[in-house]
Amino acid sequence: xxxxxQLGSHVSVSEGALVLLRCNYSSSVPPxxxxxxxxxxxxxxxxxxxxxxxxxxxxxxxxxxxFKKSETSFHLTKPSAHMSDAAEYFCAVxxxxxGNQFYFGTGPSLTVxx
Amino acid sequence: DTAVSQTPKYLVxxxxxxxxxxxxxxxxxxxxxxxKQDSKKFLKIMFSYxxxxxxxxxxxxxRFSPKSPDKAHLNLHINSLELGDSAVYFCxxxxxxxxxxxxxxxxxxxxxxx
Numbered sequence: 001x002x003x004x005x006q007l008g009s010h011v012s013v014s015e016g017a018l019v020l021l022r023c024n025y026s027s028s029v030p031p032x033x034x035x036x037x038x039x040x041x042x043x044x045x046x047x048x049x050x051x052x053x054x055x056x057x058x059x060x061x062x063x064x065x066x067f068k069k070s071e072t073s074f075h076l077t078k079p080s081a082h083m084s085d086a087a088e089y090f091c092a093v094x095x096x097x098x099g100n101q102f103y104f105g106t107g108p109s110l111t112v113x114x
Numbered sequence: 115d116t117a118v119s120q121t122p123k124y125l126v127x128x129x130x131x132x133x134x135x136x137x138x139x140x141x142x143x144x145x146x147x148x149x150k151q152d153s154k155k156f157l158k159i160m161f162s163y164x165x166x167x168x169x170x171x172x173x174x175x176x177r178f179s180p181k182s183p184d185k186a187h188l189n190l191h192i193n194s195l196e197l198g199d200s201a202v203y204f205c206x207x208x209x210x211x212x213x214x215x216x217x218x219x220x221x222x223x224x225x226x227x228x
Binding site: 009034036038042044046088092107 | 204
C-alpha cells in the first residue's frame with residue numbers, strides 16, 4: 001500500500017529562517033511525488049513535483065525538494081521564510097499507471113513569526 | 115477564467131436535507147475527482163471519473179452520488195445530510211494516462227450541517 005507521512009501538525013519558523021518540512025513515503029514501485037500548498041480558504045496549488053530525472057526539484061516561490069530513494073523521503077525546503085509562506089503544506093504520492101490515485105499527507109500548518 | 119470552478123462556495127443546511135455541489139473544469143482534462151477535507155485538514159479521495167466513467171469509488175456512504183454528464187463536469191449530490199458530512203469538498207481534475215498527472219483543485223465548497 002502507498003502512504004505519506006508528515007510529522008507534526010504545526011511548524012513555526014521565524015521570518016528569514018530556513019523552512020524544512022518533512023515528508024516520507026511508502027511505495028512498492030517508483031512514485032511520483034508532489035508538494036501542494038493551501039492558503040487559507042483556498043484550494044490546493046502545486047508547489048513542485050518529482051517524476052523522473054534530477055532528484056533536486058525546484059518549485060514556485062523559492063521552494064525546492066529533494067527525492068532520496070534510500071531514505072524514502074521528499075523533504076521541502078526554502079532558505080528564507082516570508083510571512084506570505086504561512087499556509088498548509090501537503091505532500092502527496094501517486095504511482096505511475098494507477099490512474100492517478102493520489103495519497104496525501106496530513107499537513108503541517110506553517111506559521112511564520114515576524 | 116477559473117480552471118476548476120465549484121459552486122456553491124458555502125453551504126449551510128439542516129440535517130436530513132439533500133444538497134448538490136457542481137464542478138466544472140476548462141482545462142481539457144479527462145479525469146475529475148471529489149475529495150473531502152475534514153476539520154483536521156486531512157484530504158480523502160471520494161470518487162474519480164475518467165471520461166464520464168467511474169474509476170475510483172472509495173468507501174463512501176451511498177448517500178453520496180456523483181454524476182458526470184460530460185468529461186468537463188462532475189457534480190456531487192448528497193442525500194439525507196448528517197452532522198458528520200460537515201467538511202470542505204474539493205473538486206480536482208487531471209490528465210490520466212501517460213502523464214505526470216498533477217491535480218488541479220477548485221477553491222472548495224464548505225458544507226456546514228446543523
